[in-house]
Amino acid sequence: MARMKPLSIPEKVLVHLSKIRFDADEEILPDEISQSGIAENVGISRTHVPRAVKELIKVELVSEGKGYTRSGKKRMKIYLITPKGMAKVREIEERLMGQIMPVKIQNTIVQGMTLGQIEKAFHRKIDLFGLAGDEEFLDLDSQWSSGIVDLADSPKPSDFLDREDELEQIKHFLKSRARILVVYGARGMGTSSLVRYFTDLLSDVNILWISMARNHMLKAMEKRLETFAGMVGASAQQLLESRSDALIVFDGYFDVEEEVVEFFSDLVERQEGARLIITCRDSTPSYSR
Structure with a gap:
């Protein structure tokens, strides 16, 4: 059976940072943008974080700074996603939405459809970044919430910062x-x-x-x-x-x-x-x- 191409560690870090929302003028920043916060939320060792963010900084997807976080008592390294990084996350999302693999929906295995087609057909949102990448099929019955979503008329999601x-x-x-x-x-x-x-x-x-x-x-x-x-x-x-x-x-x-x-x-x-x-x-x- 088909397998999802899993996200690399740098991609997981980038996606994680794209989800953290805060006011850029705040003096106390979220723990999630520190090395320990990234490690905990992405599910990797803290020692792996510097290498991952170094790759992202090199290609200007993430910027590095220093600041106080909510649980920290001293200034520490923090990482912010850049507009270029947000655009990259959109590329990752489009790549995953184009994947074809078996999915379990309403206790039935459906094959031959992309994840994007599944969303449109069943009016549900798939948590793309929660996918492990090693499943034989995606169990969307367990992933989906009860909400029905029809966004067919909506504009395509765009890069979004500072609102x-x-x-x-x-x-x-x-x-x-x-x-x-x-x-x-x-x-x-x-x-x-x-x-x-x-x-x-x-x-x-x-x-x-x-x-x-x-x-x-x-x-x-x-x-x-x-x-x-x-x-x-x-x-x-x-x-x-x-x-x-x-x-x-x-x-x-x-x-x-x-x-x-x-x-x-x-x-x-x-x-x-x-x-x-x-x-x-x-x-x-x-x-x-």
């Missing part, structure tokens, strides 16, 4: 009792990328992404809602009125028809139901607000 304040605000929204969050900014400022990145951090949440550019007519939006509602065992009305375990992203609200304005006005008045994140430009016409 911790905004991410914390979105996290706070999901923990609060609020139902609707509006993320706005000038065109090209990355509002869609910010929300797209955030969705990758979630588990056990049913997520639907609706591109307003592709589905600008009300009927098109309603069709997307009905299809997704069927996936989670509900009607579109139930999804909007009572499914608090669902998150719906309406991406790119801008110059819309009156019937769409009325649709969103009705959503705003609802007290319960799916959480909504709406991205829009700060120059949205007044008649669309």
Whole structure:
């Protein structure tokens, strides 16, 4: 049977560093970016860390510095992923998503599909970097969370740095009792990328992404809602009125028809139901607000 090509130790270190989020201005830094933190999280001996990061520093994927960490009493070496390193992580992800190997899904062995095709077909996210690389088949039944994810309309994940304040605000929204969050900014400022990145951090949440550019007519939006509602065992009305375990992203609200304005006005008045994140430009016409 086919085998996944396992990640090398430097690749594992790079992927680990890509997951650590913090404000670059913080005086006390996460333990995870120190040598001991890297060793513990990657599952290697601390003595192997210097050699691994040396390779990454040489090709400018990681930079080295010194700072205080949360558990340290003195300044120590810390390692930060660079924009070039983030781009490399995306390459690794694309490589893994193109792998073909048997997978166990719903107690059935499925063959002949790439991991990317599996994600799209079953609307689930695969933890690519949690794969050991030596499995005869991937047991996705044990890996997958219960959340159903439809990100077909979403932009492709991009390199992402230094937006911790905004991410914390979105996290706070999901923990609060609020139902609707509006993320706005000038065109090209990355509002869609910010929300797209955030969705990758979630588990056990049913997520639907609706591109307003592709589905600008009300009927098109309603069709997307009905299809997704069927996936989670509900009607579109139930999804909007009572499914608090669902998150719906309406991406790119801008110059819309009156019937769409009325649709969103009705959503705003609802007290319960799916959480909504709406991205829009700060120059949205007044008649669309």
